[in-house]
Amino acid sequence: MINLMIILVATYIGLLYTFLNIFILLLKSKPSKITIHEYPTVSIIVPAYNEERNISNTLNSLVNLDYPKDKLEILVIDDGSTDNTLNIAKRFEKKYSFIKVYHKKNGGKASALNFGIRIAKGNFIVTMDSDSIVPPDALKKMLSLFNSEDVAIVIPSIQIFSPKNLVQKIQYIEYAYNNTLRAIFDRINSLYVAPGPFSIFRREFFNKCGLFDEQNITEDMEIAFRAHANGYRIRHAEEVVVYTDAPDTFKSLLRQRLRWYLGFIENYIRYRRKINSNAILSNFVMPSAILFILLPIILLTLNLYDIMKSWFLTYLYYKSINFDILPEIFYNLSNLKLFDPFMLKISLFYGGFWLTLLGITSFIIFFILLSYSLHIETQITLYHVFWALIYSSLYIIIYTIFWLYTINTKLFGREVRWGGLVWRNSLINKLINKK
Amino acid sequence: MLSIIFATLTFLLGISIGNELSKKAMENVFYQYENIKTQIDSAMLSLQANLSSCDLENLNLLGEDLDRLGSYIDYLEKTDNIFKDETQIQLLKSNYFNLEFMHYLLANKIRSNCKYNYTIILFFYDDEKKCSSCRDQGYQLIHLKKRHPYEIYIYSFDIGYDLYFIKYWKRSFSIEKAPVIVIYPPDGSKIILKQFEGWQTLEKYINEHSTIHETS
Numbered sequence: 001m002i003n004l005m006i007i008l009v010a011t012y013i014g015l016l017y018t019f020l021n022i023f024i025l026l027l028k029s030k031p032s033k034i035t036i037h038e039y040p041t042v043s044i045i046v047p048a049y050n051e052e053r054n055i056s057n058t059l060n061s062l063v064n065l066d067y068p069k070d071k072l073e074i075l076v077i078d079d080g081s082t083d084n085t086l087n088i089a090k091r092f093e094k095k096y097s098f099i100k101v102y103h104k105k106n107g108g109k110a111s112a113l114n115f116g117i118r119i120a121k122g123n124f125i126v127t128m129d130s131d132s133i134v135p136p137d138a139l140k141k142m143l144s145l146f147n148s149e150d151v152a153i154v155i156p157s158i159q160i161f162s163p164k165n166l167v168q169k170i171q172y173i174e175y176a177y178n179n180t181l182r183a184i185f186d187r188i189n190s191l192y193v194a195p196g197p198f199s200i201f202r203r204e205f206f207n208k209c210g211l212f213d214e215q216n217i218t219e220d221m222e223i224a225f226r227a228h229a230n231g232y233r234i235r236h237a238e239e240v241v242v243y244t245d246a247p248d249t250f251k252s253l254l255r256q257r258l259r260w261y262l263g264f265i266e267n268y269i270r271y272r273r274k275i276n277s278n279a280i281l282s283n284f285v286m287p288s289a290i291l292f293i294l295l296p297i298i299l300l301t302l303n304l305y306d307i308m309k310s311w312f313l314t315y316l317y318y319k320s321i322n323f324d325i326l327p328e329i330f331y332n333l334s335n336l337k338l339f340d341p342f343m344l345k346i347s348l349f350y351g352g353f354w355l356t357l358l359g360i361t362s363f364i365i366f367f368i369l370l371s372y373s374l375h376i377e378t379q380i381t382l383y384h385v386f387w388a389l390i391y392s393s394l395y396i397i398i399y400t401i402f403w404l405y406t407i408n409t410k411l412f413g414r415e416v417r418w419g420g421l422v423w424r425n426s427l428i429n430k431l432i433n434k435k
Numbered sequence: 436m437l438s439i440i441f442a443t444l445t446f447l448l449g450i451s452i453g454n455e456l457s458k459k460a461m462e463n464v465f466y467q468y469e470n471i472k473t474q475i476d477s478a479m480l481s482l483q484a485n486l487s488s489c490d491l492e493n494l495n496l497l498g499e500d501l502d503r504l505g506s507y508i509d510y511l512e513k514t515d516n517i518f519k520d521e522t523q524i525q526l527l528k529s530n531y532f533n534l535e536f537m538h539y540l541l542a543n544k545i546r547s548n549c550k551y552n553y554t555i556i557l558f559f560y561d562d563e564k565k566c567s568s569c570r571d572q573g574y575q576l577i578h579l580k581k582r583h584p585y586e587i588y589i590y591s592f593d594i595g596y597d598l599y600f601i602k603y604w605k606r607s608f609s610i611e612k613a614p615v616i617v618i619y620p621p622d623g624s625k626i627i628l629k630q631f632e633g634w635q636t637l638e639k640y641i642n643e644h645s646t647i648h649e650t651s
Contacts, residue, residue, distance in 0.1 A: 004517060015442040016438055023438055317577075321575065321578040321634060324582075324634075327578070346460050347514075348456075349459050350511060356452045357445075357446070
């Protein structure tokens with residue numbers, strides 16, 4: 001019965017947040033835009049490490065930006081690539097006067113970005129991942145959102161470019177949903193990440209608050225928290241969709257999420273008191289984010305407990321009959337008791353309460369997801385509905401597994417590496433180092 | 436505030452739909468019960484009128500229907516559901532035991548009329564007290580039935596139920612504590628076992644008093 005009560009509470013919380021999201025989206029107006037009379041100078045920094053497959057597409061999309069080229073500079077920072085990235089970038093440098101290519105020793109994305117920011121001349125600095133594609137009108141639309149001096153960063157919507165397999169198709173729906181969440185967080189001034197693909201920063205922000213933290217595993221989240229800690233605002237240009245590459249295997253996705261989630265834990269711990277000036281972010285959005293990490297873990301643990309219990313009882317049964325399984329097989333096959341439609345009907349009806357609530361909740365989530373987020377980039381089709389259904393049923397499990405793996409790493413992990421980044425900030429390492 | 440109102444309304448809507456569906460599930464199982472009862476009544480009447488005195492196939496079919504009904508009731512009883520109506524489930528179980536008893540009478544009558552060579556087993560358990568040996572004994576009987584699906588008829592009764600024939604058996608077999616097994620082999624003898632017995636031992640007892648053949 002305790003399980004039941006926890007599921008009831010979780011369902012209610014889910015409903016509450018879903019409606020809250022809908023009302024924020026519908027009732028809170030979008031922050032206003034300004035008309036740009038004189039285009040400011042912009043420096044786009046493209047840190048690149050072994051991106052020979054993608055960098056041409058990225059640079060082509062930047063070249064095609066609808067923006068006065070005399071106000072634009074594109075700085076490609078090759079971060080010690082060992083493939084053909086540098087040569088490809090050099091070809092662009094030869095062709096376009098506003099593209100400049102620099103080569104440095106490998107030091108990680110943040111160090112490449114900082115290298116670029118130091119030499120950049122623009123009043124606005126754009127970070128651009130070298131595996132992303134930007135639409136031509138992105139820069140003009142995004143700059144119009146710098147409507148007051150306290151807006152330090154403007155971020156775009158992000159979507160996966162041409163998802164190919166199950167892992168990418170699930171992420172496609174996840175990214176669409178995250179774009180909706182960004183639109184919601186924008187309305188309550190609570191965006192807490194400035195993602196790599198095409199975030200725009202005011203130059204003064206770096207002058208006042210410093211450059212990217214090169215030791216941080218999620219420098220894009222750290223810089224966003226730092227902006228809030230210094231009283232700045234982050235805005236979201238929801239109609240600008242930047243396409244990016246995404247992990248295509250479960251293993252690579254797990255590694256990416258480990259970095260993101262560890263980064264979330266560490267940056268939140270670091271900034272939780274410093275962001276108090278933003279009451280909604282510190283008192284509502286952050287506790288809610290933590291709640292939605294814990295709830296799936298609790299629910300999955302309860303489910304796992306039930307599954308383990310039923311497996312244990314099955315094991316007890318077979319053990320008590322000395323694993324004499326042949327008669328069991330013959331009996332089940334001869335009586336065809338593997339599937340009973342009436343039992344299915346009973347279990348659907350008797351479990352109908354959950355199905356109804358989950359059905360309604362899912363419908364509402366789809367409503368937001370499909371009618372708001374996807375329309376930005378495309379027409380909603382049955383294809384999207386299908387993948388949204390797959391996403392809803394699989395994602396909670398995948399998400400919980402990733403979080404459990406992250407928590408385990410945070411407690412007991414010794415060392416994790418992502419390219420040039422090394423992470424050793426676990427509890428066990430701290431205890432060992434204390435001794 | 437608006438979100439709280441909408442969330443609460445949706446939640447209550449979910450609860451009321453869930454309640455209706457749960458009632459519907461219960462009604463469906465009751466309908467199944469009525470269906471099987473009609474069939475067993477009909478078989479009883481036919482037997483009394485000597486219309487189908489040796490119809491073993493029908494007896495087996497009714498037995499399978501009864502097993503299925505048992506599994507539905509078991510599901511309703513063991514599933515966590517905030518709308519679970521314990522009184523309804525107890526009533527359903529009492530009715531189910533009545534059907535089992537009727538089937539037992541049929542099986543007994545057909546066996547004696549037609550000299551069939553099957554064994555009848557009564558199994559008494561207690562759900563009220565946490566009786567792990569009842570669960571284990573149940574496992575052994577399930578397996579025994581699977582080994583000899585058409586040579587053994589097993590009827591399980593919860594001794595906590597206040598039904599006339601259960602009280603009668605409790606008295607007549609001096610049952611104080613579950614599990615208890617009463618075996619009626621085809622030779623007319625009666626074996627009462629008041630402690631846990633594995634399927635091999637039960638099979639041995641039955642073999643000694645009848646001519647059961649191994650199915651595997």
